[in-house]
Amino acid sequence: MASESPGTSVPPSFVTAVGHPVRWRLLGELARGDLAVHELTALLGQPQNLVSYHLRKLRTVDLVTARRSSADGRDTYYSLDLAHCGDLLAAAGAALHPGLALGRPTPAGSAGGRVLFVCTGNSARSQMAEALLRHRTAGAVEAYSAGSRPRPIHPHAVTALAARGIDLAGARPKHFDEVTGQSFHYVITLCDKVKEICPEFPDHPRPVHWSIPDPVNDPDGLAAFERVADNLAARIEFLLHALADQQRKAS
Template structure:
């Protein structure tokens, strides 16, 4: 067996070994939906912090997860599933949704892009809202959507309380909104705010991140 094939084989072995533990498999199942802080994972699994740290190190070593700092609280970090880490291994369709609600702080970029991308990927209706809506959608969001052949139309940022319904499948797409509303429920995608840098690259990166996550999630949801 040549070196490249041996490396690929060893990587597969490491992944299967990492997933053999029930707690680590549960962590991966959670991360296939959204990003979690270590504290949130600890609460979900009900295990001591030192044991969670061990599991996360094992998953990182197998190339299954990555971590990055919160843009809101710099002392906080989020764990996310590494891109393409589970090709062919992710759980199947198991969550029902009547409508998907994307939430960010200003409802001016990430949540607007997520709604438009979701409508392209799924027949389940989607809307967006903000905890502190801006006056208008960011021009960078309109431009990046146009570059990718998506027309955002003339959306107006809306207040979360005016949009949310009890049956919504909620996805927060910014750290501020997620940490401001800890009891909101749903799942979280820790997508960096492109408006902070306000560059073409920043908006392209946010678009690609959201698009990948939506393409991963859409096949797992069925209309409720």
């Protein structure tokens, strides 16, 4: 982007990459969460070969990444790198006028609501996400977690969050049954397996999926849990914007 200075006659690569209506709609769907091709084709009402073509275009500018499903190896989940998207948007604005190179403060103080994170074991990813969101908002957002087959909290999850000043030692694993029937603003699935069996919750027709690798069996050990914590923390920053926007619309 360095060569794309203000006043240039060549549009920034971001603008040309996302300018097609199908690609813009793909970004809009992936901004909510990670999706497989068959889900994107259904949402857009477009044939799979066309959706795959435009996904490749978005991957060439590193806006979208792909990860093989851990539940079904024949499936691939596509993710939008929201942070990179924000950087490219800011750079595109600066290419038009320096005054458009604006930052994007996270509205932690204005965000509220109830969020549920779910994974299979409720022993690492969902517990970490619950604690990170509660800590980030000082409890302003009610964060919960549960699993389909709860297991004891993994010690590496405790260690990874302790390095961030968050005490996870007192957390306990919880089953879906403890939250079934409750209402949440967001239900977020964190593992590909639980996505297929996530129960329905009142007033929430479509859960959001964050396809995050399970660190429990990763040979990197604690480093894998630290990567998951970084991934979750980055996604939560953008979730706060969505929660704040939802709150503004409801008021």
